[in-house]
Amino acid sequence: MSDLLANLWMGFHVAANPFNILFCLLGALVGxxxxxxxxxxxxxxxxxxxxxxxxxxxxxxxxxxxxxxYGAQYGGSTTSVLVNIPGEATSVITCLDxxxxxxxxxxxxxxxxxxxxxxxxGCVATVLVAALGAPLTSLALLFGPAEYFSLMVLGLIFxxxxxxxxxxxxxxxxxxxxxxxxxxxxxxTGAGRMTFDIPELADGIGFANIAMGVFGFAEIIRNLELxxxxxxxxxxxxxGLMPTRQDLIDSSGAIARGxxxxxxxxxxxxxxxxxxxxxAYTFEKKLSKHPERFGRGAIQGVAAPxxxxxxxxxxxxxxxxxxxxxxxxVMALMxxxxxxxxxxxxxxxxxxxPELFWGMIASMWLGNLMLVVINLPLVGIWxxxxxxxxxLLYPSIIVFCCIxxxxxxxxPTDVVIAAIFGVVGYWLVKxxxxxxxxLLGFVLGPLMEExxxxxxxxxxxxxTVFFTRPISGVLLSTAIxxxxxxxxxxxxxxRDEVFVE
Amino acid sequence: MSEGVSPSxxxxxxxxxxxxxxxxxxxxxxxxxxxLLGFSFYVPNSVIPRLMSAALVLIGVxxxxxxxxxxxPRDFYGGLALVMLPTFALIASADLPGQxxxxxxxxxxxxxxxxxxxxxxxxxAIGGVFAEGPPIEKYKIRGPTLVIIAILAFANLIRPIGLVxxxxxxxMISILGSTEMRWIESLIVAxxxxxxxxxxxxxLLNLPFQLWPRF
Numbered sequence: 001m002s003d004l005l006a007n008l009w010m011g012f013h014v015a016a017n018p019f020n021i022l023f024c025l026l027g028a029l030v031g032x033x034x035x036x037x038x039x040x041x042x043x044x045x046x047x048x049x050x051x052x053x054x055x056x057x058x059x060x061x062x063x064x065x066x067x068x069x070y071g072a073q074y075g076g077s078t079t080s081v082l083v084n085i086p087g088e089a090t091s092v093i094t095c096l097d098x099x100x101x102x103x104x105x106x107x108x109x110x111x112x113x114x115x116x117x118x119x120x121x122g123c124v125a126t127v128l129v130a131a132l133g134a135p136l137t138s139l140a141l142l143f144g145p146a147e148y149f150s151l152m153v154l155g156l157i158f159x160x161x162x163x164x165x166x167x168x169x170x171x172x173x174x175x176x177x178x179x180x181x182x183x184x185x186x187x188x189t190g191a192g193r194m195t196f197d198i199p200e201l202a203d204g205i206g207f208a209n210i211a212m213g214v215f216g217f218a219e220i221i222r223n224l225e226l227x228x229x230x231x232x233x234x235x236x237x238x239x240g241l242m243p244t245r246q247d248l249i250d251s252s253g254a255i256a257r258g259x260x261x262x263x264x265x266x267x268x269x270x271x272x273x274x275x276x277x278x279x280a281y282t283f284e285k286k287l288s289k290h291p292e293r294f295g296r297g298a299i300q301g302v303a304a305p306x307x308x309x310x311x312x313x314x315x316x317x318x319x320x321x322x323x324x325x326x327x328x329x330v331m332a333l334m335x336x337x338x339x340x341x342x343x344x345x346x347x348x349x350x351x352x353x354p355e356l357f358w359g360m361i362a363s364m365w366l367g368n369l370m371l372v373v374i375n376l377p378l379v380g381i382w383x384x385x386x387x388x389x390x391x392l393l394y395p396s397i398i399v400f401c402c403i404x405x406x407x408x409x410x411x412p413t414d415v416v417i418a419a420i421f422g423v424v425g426y427w428l429v430k431x432x433x434x435x436x437x438x439l440l441g442f443v444l445g446p447l448m449e450e451x452x453x454x455x456x457x458x459x460x461x462x463x464t465v466f467f468t469r470p471i472s473g474v475l476l477s478t479a480i481x482x483x484x485x486x487x488x489x490x491x492x493x494x495r496d497e498v499f500v501e
Numbered sequence: 502m503s504e505g506v507s508p509s510x511x512x513x514x515x516x517x518x519x520x521x522x523x524x525x526x527x528x529x530x531x532x533x534x535x536x537l538l539g540f541s542f543y544v545p546n547s548v549i550p551r552l553m554s555a556a557l558v559l560i561g562v563x564x565x566x567x568x569x570x571x572x573x574p575r576d577f578y579g580g581l582a583l584v585m586l587p588t589f590a591l592i593a594s595a596d597l598p599g600q601x602x603x604x605x606x607x608x609x610x611x612x613x614x615x616x617x618x619x620x621x622x623x624x625x626a627i628g629g630v631f632a633e634g635p636p637i638e639k640y641k642i643r644g645p646t647l648v649i650i651a652i653l654a655f656a657n658l659i660r661p662i663g664l665v666x667x668x669x670x671x672x673m674i675s676i677l678g679s680t681e682m683r684w685i686e687s688l689i690v691a692x693x694x695x696x697x698x699x700x701x702x703x704x705l706l707n708l709p710f711q712l713w714p715r716f
């Protein structure tokens with residue numbers, strides 16, 4: 001316990017460094033901005049900003065990128081409540097009750113509860129990340145290559161089962177990502193694999209190129225197809241931010257339960273903030289004595305998902321920081337960011353770079369504090385940003401992405417590769433394939449191959465080792481059972497219902 | 502990567518019969534599969550991908566002439582593309598040594614993932630043959646094309662003419678993709694965005710960019 005406090009103290013020391021505070025604020029601001037703007041997701045933004053973090057010190061860079069992710073959860077709620085446009089997939093569910101509250105003239109309390117819930121969830125999740133960090137790291141040290149491989153399989157299966165849409169197609173996307181990650185020089189022999197003697201491919205397909213293509217460019221192309229939207233900005237002035245006593249009493253339970261669900265779902269691989277907000281809303285509705293009030297402006301319907309998405313956004317750092325396994329697409333980008341700075345994500349981070357680990361955790365708490373300040377009083381400014389029409393926004397994003405990709409390696413080929421993946425991403429959407437599992441597979445591919453290779457070498461080519469070693473066997477069996485359960489028709493129908501809601 | 506681009510037809514218009522649609526789709530599959538087959542004969546040691554591409558050719562022809570009824574075109578063509586990608590990968594990695602004794606070679610993992618993906622893709626495609634599914638959404642031409650042209654223009658112009666003109670041009674080309682474009686407003690925002698990018702990337706982040714064309 002005293003260790004924990006000492007570590008947190010060190011973390012705050014790092015995070016309170018003026019530069020790091022600046023980066024944290026910057027991340028929170030950018031996060032709120034992309035959260036507010038529909039059509040600009042946090043995955044695309046973090047991919048866009050990866051090149052910029054090159055010149056920064058690693059701690060500052062990661063603090064900023066983390067800030068974008070949880071900042072987007074705050075910003076997303078603002079537009080959901082005021083304009084009924086979810087700026088972020090995680091706030092889709094907040095629209096249901098939040099916008100109803102706004103229509104009833106209670107936009108202020110809805111925003112305040114969303115912010116309070118998010119802040120509370122952020123505080124709890126920060127402590128959770130700190131508390132679980134050490135034990136999970138020591139667990140990770142027991143893992144050999146076979147266990148690591150099985151853990152990654154389990155993580156990928158979790159990601160697939162918890163995603164929406166067909167399980168089969170999501171698995172296919174993961175394997176596509178794995179296959180794409182094989183392009184480039186072989187780690188051990190240096191042989192060029194599927195490179196066609198193109199020098200730019202010798203290092204593999206750039207991770208940022210795929211992310212920017214599939215999430216940035218494809219998203220833009222896709223949005224251009226939609227009919228021009230009409231954004232009816234709520235003209236009513238927001239009067240009285242403060243929630244009443246009754247509001248606070250009504251929502252306190254929902255905030256606590258939302259935080260709990262969000263924290264749990266966030267830790268699960270493949271969980272992340274979207275599923276957390278859906279789960280918390282559904283749970284709250286089931287539990288409520290007045291389920292009929294949901295969808296008509298129930299304050300619990302704002303409090304629960306908003307707390308849950310923020311808690312999940314933060315606890316999804318746990319598998320990344322302790323095991324080195326990214327549980328969702330945003331964390332996959334964080335792996336990219338860490339690798340750019342020469343940090344290998346995993347249990348070593350905590351022992352070798354404690355100031356990075358604890359600084360990041362402490363910055364999450366500071367960031368949450370900043371976000372409450374940024375979001376509540378300045379809500380008017382953020383909403384007025386919605387007046388920027390998409391026809392001016394998307395060309396700006398495109399040129400920004402182009403310059404960003406080019407600047408990573410000063411290579412025009414990278415820009416072309418990103419363009420190709422933009423088309424691929426567009427095609428994927430047309431055929432109902434989700435791009436997120438692809439990115440996850442792509443990031444985990446080299447790690448999986450390395451561990452698979454080592455495990456096979458140690459076991460002298462005996463593939464049964466993955467089942468005979470106890471931890472590995474349990475992990476793999478869990479993965480198989482999960483996959484079977486998800487494929488059962490009854491469960492599948494229930495799963496579809498949850499996502500339709 | 503050509504097989505990832507468009508193995509599906511221009512889209513299904515409600516008035517068109519399903520046969521016209523599958524004729525186009527099946528032909529695209531056939532042509533791509535024939536290309537794969539041709540490619541595989543340039544590479545030694547690729548019997549399995551040759552068989553796979555030959556099977557794909559047959560499936561494409563069958564879909565085109567209507568022997569193979571397709572109920573869920575999204576899944577059917579999506580799945581076939583996911584069989585073509587690993588076929589391509591298998592041909593491309595045919596020259597790599599595989600497993601030797603206990604140890605993995607550089608070719609083992611790509612082949613392993615290729616076979617798994619081909620099986621999954623086939624399963625998706627088979628699902629598309631039998632299960633009723635929505636038609637493929639219509640592909641728009643204007644927006645996507647101009648956005649891609651803008652990106653490619655940037656890639657090709659940044660070296661010869663420098664950051665400022667390349668950014669400005671890419672902005673203007675991509676904004677043409679929108680149906681609501683207004684000239685004056687666009688020119689102003691393009692100039693502002695170019696200035697912002699120069700300030701951010703060149704002055705603030707100190708990245709080595711050439712700003713203007715070299716004369």
